[in-house]
Amino acid sequence: MVDAPIPFLDLITPHRELEEELVAASRQAIRVAAFIGGPEVEGFEREFAEYCGTKFCVGLASGTDAVRFALMASGVGPGDAVITVAHTFIATVEGISQAGAETELVDIDERTCNMSPQALAAYLKECRTDQATGRPLGQRTGKPIRAIVPVHLYGQAADMDAILEIAGRYHLVVVEDACQAHGATIGGTRRAGSLGKAGAFSFYPGKNLGACGEAGAVTTNDPDVAKYIRMVRDHGQSQKYHHQIEGYNGRLDALQAAFLRIKLRHLGDWNRQRQVAAARYSELLAPLAAAGAIVLPYEPSWSGAVYHLYVIRTQDREAVAKALNARGVHTGFHYPVPLHQQECYRSWGYAKGSLPVTELVASQILSLPMFPGLNEQQQERVGAAIEAAVHIAAQ
Numbered sequence: 001m002v003d004a005p006i007p008f009l010d011l012i013t014p015h016r017e018l019e020e021e022l023v024a025a026s027r028q029a030i031r032v033a034a035f036i037g038g039p040e041v042e043g044f045e046r047e048f049a050e051y052c053g054t055k056f057c058v059g060l061a062s063g064t065d066a067v068r069f070a071l072m073a074s075g076v077g078p079g080d081a082v083i084t085v086a087h088t089f090i091a092t093v094e095g096i097s098q099a100g101a102e103t104e105l106v107d108i109d110e111r112t113c114n115m116s117p118q119a120l121a122a123y124l125k126e127c128r129t130d131q132a133t134g135r136p137l138g139q140r141t142g143k144p145i146r147a148i149v150p151v152h153l154y155g156q157a158a159d160m161d162a163i164l165e166i167a168g169r170y171h172l173v174v175v176e177d178a179c180q181a182h183g184a185t186i187g188g189t190r191r192a193g194s195l196g197k198a199g200a201f202s203f204y205p206g207k208n209l210g211a212c213g214e215a216g217a218v219t220t221n222d223p224d225v226a227k228y229i230r231m232v233r234d235h236g237q238s239q240k241y242h243h244q245i246e247g248y249n250g251r252l253d254a255l256q257a258a259f260l261r262i263k264l265r266h267l268g269d270w271n272r273q274r275q276v277a278a279a280r281y282s283e284l285l286a287p288l289a290a291a292g293a294i295v296l297p298y299e300p301s302w303s304g305a306v307y308h309l310y311v312i313r314t315q316d317r318e319a320v321a322k323a324l325n326a327r328g329v330h331t332g333f334h335y336p337v338p339l340h341q342q343e344c345y346r347s348w349g350y351a352k353g354s355l356p357v358t359e360l361v362a363s364q365i366l367s368l369p370m371f372p373g374l375n376e377q378q379q380e381r382v383g384a385a386i387e388a389a390v391h392i393a394a395q
């Protein structure tokens with residue numbers, strides 16, 4: 001008998017397990033015709049703020065809106081520049097652009113794959129200072145820099161203490177892209193999304209906490225940020241048909257909020273299952289790492305990563321991925337082309353080699369199957385397949 005393929009992500013099982021509850025929530029929403037706003041949205045906002053350890057949470061239509069609105073609420077707009085990384089999903093930069101600002105890129109740390117505080121500090125040190133605002137001027141755009149967006153990629157928090165310290169020196173706002181890091185901790189207790197001025201979350205179905213459709217949220221301790229986002233998500237009105245600003249249609253719908261409340265109760269358990277699976281991978285793959293065939297994910301001592309993805313690095317990852325696929329092990333590349341090398345940002349003019357660590361890492365990363373419920377037998381098969389694959393790739 002041929003072994004069943006090992007999916008990259010299993011979205012079917014958790015929904016089957018919660019099917020009765022999810023269907024009951026849909027039925028209830030339809031019976032009372034509660035689709036936009038109302039108690040489910042407010043309830044989820046309260047519960048997710050509590051989970052993240054923030055005073056406020058504002059539910060939104062997507063994670064991209066969350067990045068955009070969090071920046072707008074933090075005073076970022078046209079004429080400003082924002083620093084982020086190129087090793088992320090494009091939505092981070094879409095959020096910056098859609099807030100009206102321009103993007104400046106800094107390199108990542110080779111071990112964590114997150115924003116390098118050293119690269120950030122070195123970058124800012126080399127910026128000229130704007131006479132009018134006293135802010136550093138972006139090296140690419142020449143625009144005064146107002147904010148930094150660290151991304152907690154793969155479910156691991158960026159080095160926020162170092163980044164916040166640097167941001168403080170230059171009076172810059174820090175907005176976290178926590179779209180892959182629901183529940184990730186720093187120092188065991190402080191959660192992603194509670195560390196900067198605001199945190200942006202996505203509840204796209206494949207995330208650690210996913211809706212049954214599109215959804216997102218911003219978390220913050222700042223009442224003015226929460227108030228602004230409540231208004232801007234709802235056509236700029238704080239009172240019906242009285243528009244203080246021109247806003248957007250960016251609300252979280254009530255049905256998704258109801259689904260998210262049900263699933264939030266399982267997030268801690270799901271994250272623990274991911275952590276157990278990650279530890280098992282690291283143990284299984286340790287000999288291959290020791291032999292120099294692969295590089296394993298690195299967790300600093302302060303980090304409590306929630307492994308949205310388990311990402312190894314290897315030479316010739318295309319060949320390794322192909323060999324794994326042939327053995328029924330499905331993988332992914334997150335992300336194969338760094339943002340400064342994307343077609344749509346060609347006009348930014350970043351030369352090849354301008355972000356060397358980002359470019360190196362992007363060419364070697366390989367995401368292994370990772371989801372709650374991934375079992376020991378499956379992981380052993382993944383381990384055996386990788387061992388065979390790196391030998392094939394090395395030939």
Ligand SMILES: *Cc1c(COP(=O)(O)O)cnc(C)c1O
Binds near residue numbers: 177
């Ligand atoms: C998923 C994701 C987003 C965007 O979320 P959407 O809900 O799809 O708009 C933003 N940033 C990162 C890093 C993400 O992974």
